[in-house]
Amino acid sequence: MRLTKHYSVIPGLSLSLGYTLFYLGLIVLFPMAALLGKTMSLSWPQFWAVVTEPQVVASYKLTFGTALVAAIINLVFGTLVAWVLVRYSFTGKRLIDALIDLPFALPTAVAGIALVAIYGPHGPIGAPLLALGIKVAYTPLGITLALIFIGFPFVVRTVQPILQDFETELEEAAAALGASRFYTIRRVIVPHLLPSLLTGFALAFARGVGEYGSVIFIAGNLPFATEITPLLIVAKLEQFNYAGATAIACAMMAFSLLMLFCINSLQSWLERREQQHTGVMA
Template sequence: MSAWKQHTVIPGFRLSLGYTLFYVGLIILLPIAALVGETLSMSASQLWTVITDEQVLASFRLSFGTALFAASMNVVFGTLVAWVLVRYSFPAKRIFDALIDLPFALPTAVAGIALVAIYGPRGLLGEGLLAVGIKVAYTPVGVTLALIFVGFPFVVRTVQPILQAFECEIEEVSASLGASRMQTVSKVIIPQLFPALLTGFSLALARGIGEYGSVIFIAGNLPYVSEITPLLVVSRLERFDYTGATAIACSMLAFSLVILMVINGLQGRLMRRYHSHSGGVV
């Protein structure tokens, strides 16, 4: 049997494979190839000059830094929310569960306007926070809040099915062997959830790095302070600097691919280790 072809009861391998390759190539690879091709039209010195500009570097630090922090926060609190939804029953649970998906359906620009209405200088909470010296809107803090909002459902919906399939008897066995609650969580539950946590983290991170609509309203877009990289790309396009815009976008794409490849590699390594310890039985 071929290493890349498996016979199944349902025929259509060649057709489905051809459709998959065509669709992925048309929807994903072709735009990326166009982006890379436009960037390669620049010389190495021109590319280096564009991506090492202080304003561009500041936007990189803001976009990747806030995305990493927001994804990390979502892993912690998203896991807690998923645990509550799976393990406990409470009034209006279905409504609360449905609200988790709201950032998926809500237009990102609407989310940004809503965040400004809450955390802006005259917002519901922003005015009070500003009175005690805490400024949220038009700062990196506001950018982080927007990224937490749009990335939160990814973690919850990734971890939730794993928790639903998790056998409670394992926790009872751990307790019967004398393990404390913290030991059960750290030694039994977290290792089982870790691959799902990595997946949710990578999805939230990828969404945060490229997020635009929900951020521009609350960020204030101040150069060197709260200007995200996607906005910098848009501003270059508005000035008809297509080469500079594609250079920045391609650099961001390269950084994102490296981060996601590292996360996926770590996830695959953990899965192989889990299968080897469990004897290949899932």
């Protein structure tokens, strides 16, 4: 097979490709390799013992479970917010649009402290909820809340531009054909948004899995109940158990990689299908 070079008005493939690989190696792969290298100092049985310790397993469940729930909730409400921002104009729309990105900019610890202040046992929302028997702070519910907060912009920002491109004529056509609103959403709008919904979901989920700063304040960090995996890793580091910390990190990385890979495959499958639909003419 010969490598054919296509003519392009903007040249420099080899240069940019080389740079990309070097950069990726330096920033992403090298630290990962160091992580793996450190873990290698453990034998297989030792490694297995560390990553399957009951307390650690409980933290996986909590971390991935709350991230998943938060991503699903963000998917629904983020889409709704994107819809409102794209479709309606109202006073203060630009302000709200700017507010969406705030979780990106805010130090996560600040978010965590703010959430505890409000949803804590003495907070303005936490106290009445507690009276109703709903405990938010120091429970998985509180963790989910923090993850919803920090993952929220991802869904809005990925769905918004796609929704902006969506022609309202398609909805009008569906309505003229007698389709109900729900049917139109299900058969016309969602299929159109699906790839971006998946991306937003994947980003929010990945962010949720890795989140540390905001969660530790509201989680309470009780072993087996509200202790997230990143916290366990930090705890191990504080005990100078570097190998143990990297082992758990590796396990977590493997899980995350697997899930992101699944979501990405699903997405590229959708894209291929989409391309087949758009054909060569579009």
